Amino acid sequence: MISGQPRTHTQVPVNIGTSVMGLRYKDGIMLAADTAVAYGSMKKTKHAQRMAAISSDTAIACSGEMSDFQELLKIFREKHDGDVIENDGALFLKPTDYFNYLSRVQYQRRMKGDPLWNGSIIGGVRQDSGDVFLGMVDLYGTKVEGNFLLTGLAAHYCQVLMQNSWRADLTEAEARAIIEDCMKVMFYRDKKASDEIQITTITKDQGVKIHDPYRIQGEWNFQFFHDKTNEFWRPIRIYNN
Amino acid sequence: MKIEYAKEAVKQGSTSLGLKSDRNVVLVSLKKSPHDLASHQEKIFDIDDHMGIAIAGLTADARYLCKFMRSECLNYWYTHDSHHPTERLVNKIAKKAQVKTSHPGKRPFGVGLLVGSVDETGTHLFETCPSGNYYEYIAMAIGARSQSAKTYLEKNYELFASLGWEELAKHGLRALKASAQETELTEHNVSVGFVGADQKFRLLTAEELRSYLAEINDSMEIA
Numbered sequence: 396m397i398s399g400q401p402r403t404h405t406q407v408p409v410n411i412g413t414s415v416m417g418l419r420y421k422d423g424i425m426l427a428a429d430t431a432v433a434y435g436s437m438k439k440t441k442h443a444q445r446m447a448a449i450s451s452d453t454a455i456a457c458s459g460e461m462s463d464f465q466e467l468l469k470i471f472r473e474k475h476d477g478d479v480i481e482n483d484g485a486l487f488l489k490p491t492d493y494f495n496y497l498s499r500v501q502y503q504r505r506m507k508g509d510p511l512w513n514g515s516i517i518g519g520v521r522q523d524s525g526d527v528f529l530g531m532v533d534l535y536g537t538k539v540e541g542n543f544l545l546t547g548l549a550a551h552y553c554q555v556l557m558q559n560s561w562r563a564d565l566t567e568a569e570a571r572a573i574i575e576d577c578m579k580v581m582f583y584r585d586k587k588a589s590d591e592i593q594i595t596t597i598t599k600d601q602g603v604k605i606h607d608p609y610r611i612q613g614e615w616n617f618q619f620f621h622d623k624t625n626e627f628w629r630p631i632r633i634y635n636n
Numbered sequence: 637m638k639i640e641y642a643k644e645a646v647k648q649g650s651t652s653l654g655l656k657s658d659r660n661v662v663l664v665s666l667k668k669s670p671h672d673l674a675s676h677q678e679k680i681f682d683i684d685d686h687m688g689i690a691i692a693g694l695t696a697d698a699r700y701l702c703k704f705m706r707s708e709c710l711n712y713w714y715t716h717d718s719h720h721p722t723e724r725l726v727n728k729i730a731k732k733a734q735v736k737t738s739h740p741g742k743r744p745f746g747v748g749l750l751v752g753s754v755d756e757t758g759t760h761l762f763e764t765c766p767s768g769n770y771y772e773y774i775a776m777a778i779g780a781r782s783q784s785a786k787t788y789l790e791k792n793y794e795l796f797a798s799l800g801w802e803e804l805a806k807h808g809l810r811a812l813k814a815s816a817q818e819t820e821l822t823e824h825n826v827s828v829g830f831v832g833a834d835q836k837f838r839l840l841t842a843e844e845l846r847s848y849l850a851e852i853n854d855s856m857e858i859a
Contacts, residue, residue, distance in 0.1 A: 485757045487721045495717035523756075 408460040408512040410434055412445045413587040414549030415456040416577055417516040417529050418561060419542045420570035423598035424518030424529050426456040427574040429581070430608050431589035438589065446595045448603040450475050452522045453490045454595050455497075458546045459513035459534065467511060470500060490519020490528040494538070502536025510534045514546030518597050525599045545577075548585045553577040567596065575611050582613055638744055639737055642766035645746030646778060649692035651815040652679055653777035653785050654750040655793070655808055656759045660801040660832040661752035663690035664808035666779075666816055667825045680829040680839060684709040686719045686754050688829045688837040692779030693747035693766075701729060701749065722753040722760040726770050734768030748778045754833050777811065785815040801830045802848075805840070809852045821849055 415428040428445040431438050445464065446456035449471045457464040474496060478488045494517045504510050512534050519528045531544040543557045560573045574594065581588040593608040652665040665679035677695055681702045682688045687709065691698035705725060712720040729749070736744045744766040751762040763778060764770045775793045777785035788811040796804065805828050813821055823845040831837035840848070 481721075481724060483721070483723045485721075487718075487724075487756055488716070489718070492716040492718055496715055499715050 405509055408463075410439060410461045411587065412443070412458050412461055412464070413585055414545060414547035414553075414581055415445065415458045415514065415516050416546075416549055416553070416557075416574060417456065417518050417531070417544045418557065418565075418570060418573065419527060419529055419563065420565040420567060421563075422567060422600075423520040423527055423596060424454075425567070425570045425574060426454055426516055426518050426595040426597075427578065428456045428458070428593060429578060429589045430591045430593055431587065432461050433587040436586065438587070441589050441591060442608070444593065444605075444608075446593060446605060448595075448605065449493050449517075450478075450486065450488065450519075451602045452597065453493050453517065453519035454597050454603045454605070455493075455515055455517050456595065457513045457515045460511070463511040463513050464515075467497070467500075467513065467515065471497075489521055490517065490526075491530075493517060493519070494528065494530040494532070498532045498536045498538045500536075501532055501534060505535050516544050516546065518595075520597045520599050520602075522599065522602065548588075549577060549581055552580055552584055556580065579611055579613060582611065639767045642744035642746050643748075646693040646748040646766065647780060647782075649694075649747070649779045650679070651777060651779040651782050651785055651812060652690035652692045652748075652750055653775070653782070653789070653808060653811055653815075654690060654752050654761045654773070655775035655789060655796055655804055655811075656752065656761045657796050657799045657801075657804055659754075659759065660799070660804055660830060660835070661754065661759050661761055662801055662804040662808050662828065662830040663688055663750055663752045664805070664812050665690045665692075665827045666812055666819070666821075667827060669825070676825055678827065680827040682829065682837045682839070683751075683753075684713070684719060685836040686831060687722065687725075688752050688831060690750040690752070690827075690829065691747055692782075694745070695747075697745045697747040698749065701732075701745065701747065704732070705729070719755055721757075722751065722755045722762065723772075725753075726751055726762045726764060729764050730768050730770045733764065733766055737766070737768055750776060750778060752829070752831055752837075754831055759833070775811075777815065781815045781817065783815075784817075785811040788814045801832055801835070805830060805848060806852055809848060813852065821853075822846075823849065 411433045417426045432440050432443045448454050516531045531539045543561050578592045582590045591610050595605045597603050650666045650668045654663045667676035669676045680690045683705045709720045736742045749764045753760050761773050775789040823842040828840040
């Protein structure tokens with residue numbers, strides 16, 4: 396920070412998580428993200444959790460600046476605690492309340508010129524009515540609701556893949572297969588993505604369940620790669636030397 | 637001591653009462669007119685789609701609290717996209733009222749509110765008090781000569797749970813009639829407001845009131 400100048404280092408993202416995904420399936424909501432956090436182009440850590448439970452029936456997954464994600468979690472924790480502390484017979488904050496609140500927080504911070512640099516997907520299944528909710532908020536506070544949502548590069552690479560394979564009656568296994576498919580595409584195309592992914596499911600019966608991360612298997616052993624590397628590119632480099 | 641006087645101000649105000657079923661809350665008030673040529677002072681205010689209040693006591697204080705409640709509901713709607721939970725709003729009023737009881741140079745609110753509302757946890761009828769206390773009821777009457785209305789409500793409250801708002805409103809009007817004594821109930825000096833699980837808060841129109849009043853007047857004469 397330059398002395399005497401306004402603080403600006405919070406206005407650009409530094410430690411960045413790449414795309415997150417969310418989709419509705421038969422039993423509720425599935426959120427997914429990989430576990431890599433990038434510092435510039437370097438993968439600073441490959442085992443970070445980028446999703447969390449906000450309440451017993453609501454969860455969030457974030458792409459973008461990871462310190463801002465932690466700030467969001469702090470804000471949500473305080474919000475949820477306030478709801479519990481009232482102790483008046485019910486928790487009034489539902490998935491839609493958290494979603495709208497997030498949008499207002501994001502918009503306020505954006506208007507301060509100091510946005511929380513995240514694309515967030517909030518999913519929830521109300522324990523009382525069983526209402527299923529899936530929504531996305533960007534760093535300007537824009538709200539989007541949908542049956543499947545993608546942030547970051549995935550919104551460009553996986554949109555059609557999701558469109559073609561999404562159905563309202565997907566089973567958990569089918570939903571997971573679609574997510575893995577999309578994650579594989581992201582791992583191939585997005586240099587900040589990793590092959591270690593994590594999934595959160597929210598269902599009426601089990602509430603929020605954050606599953607352990609696991610690795611998806613990529614295929615790299617194509618003849619194309621051998622040929623390009625060994626016979627085409629290397630001669631050029633030797634030629635230049 | 638001030639609180640005792642403030643509670644007295646509530647008792648001086650004309651009767652307001654409220655009653656609720658599983659799905660509806662109805663508020664009924666007897667309005668006073670300061671002069672034959674003056675209009676009647678309104679006593680039931682809508683706060684939000686899911687909430688209304690009936691008052692007894694100083695109207696000025698009630699309007700101040702009403703404005704506060706409306707803005708709290710709007711703020712809650714803005715940040716959460718949902719209705720303000722009833723008891724939490726009543727709690728906010730109670731906090732404001734309590735502060736007024738413990739500062740020299742301040743006076744307590746001279747008004748009691750009946751808050752009728754529907755939220756996630758069902759129908760609610762709350763009474764707030766100048767002292768900062770609040771209570772929840774199935775049916776309650778406040779204000780001058782409210783004892784007769786209370787007696788009516790005590791006799792009948794067990795029937796209320798399953799009733800629709802029309803039937804509740806008739807019970808409310810009969811209870812008010814018990815308190816009104818020689819004053820004749822007309823569409824000019826009575827207000828009825830109601831809210832339901834799938835019905836936004838609204839006041840009955842003069843035509844609706846007239847037909848309900850005619851109905852209860854007929855049935856009372858037969859009884």
